Amino acid sequence: MNFSESIKKILKDRDLTPSALARMTGYTPQHIHDLLAGNRRWNETTISKTCEALGIEILIVPKDEKKTI
Template identity: 65%
Template structure:
């Protein structure tokens, strides 16, 4: 889920928010949010949804580009 973490970090930077700000917005602890963003914890449907809601993001799945 590294791509999700990278996209969320870019959005945080664009909105001038920190991972701790995002933690407050989603109801998670700052440590938990840092662990998600650093790849030390796995994203799940609930954490992705709360994060997308907090940052006004939409998750869209598209087929991978091959070769």
Template identity: 55%
Template sequence: MNFTKAVLAAMTAKGLKKSELARATGYTYQHIYDLLSGERRWNEDSINKVCEALGIKIEITHGGGAANE
């Protein structure tokens, strides 16, 4: 799952609107809309603010397997 899809799923699960996410992160509605629609790229700051606002975290794991040996 890509980050935008994960954010949208978390927003749906919490019943959070884009405008509420914008308020919680300090970004404008347009900035959040652009991030979620793919018109703007996520950066470290926006990822961190959105994760904090939604109470989610990013976890990177090593999948193993022949391609990773």
């Protein structure tokens, strides 16, 4: 699962819209929609603001470690 798909799943699970995420992060709704659709690339700043707004973090785990989160 890529980052956009993970964020879409979190938004769905929390009953949030991309527009709500835009308000939470300070980006325009169009910018968030473009990120989620793959029309824009995520960068360190957008990832950081999104994680902060949603209260999540990114963990780096080697592929050979099967870890359930």
